Amino acid sequence: MKIFAERLKELRIEKGLSIQQLSQATKIGVASICRWENCQADVKGSQLVVLAQYFGVTIDYLMGLEN
Secondary structure (H helix, E strand, O other): OHHHHHHHHHHHHHOOOOHHHHHHHHOOOHHHHHHHHOOOOOOOHHHHHHHHHHHOOOHHHHOOOOO
């Protein structure tokens, strides 16, 4: 999950978003995003889809299966 955490944070920062802004845009809780970025929780499949669509990347990219 470390790769997911790194990529999520990288994508969020590249878009110039705070965690709060990402939360509002994706309807995913601030606490969930914080836990993911700090490797404290696993992301669910449905949330992966939302994040991948929002950032315009594949789920495989988010999970570190492709570059």
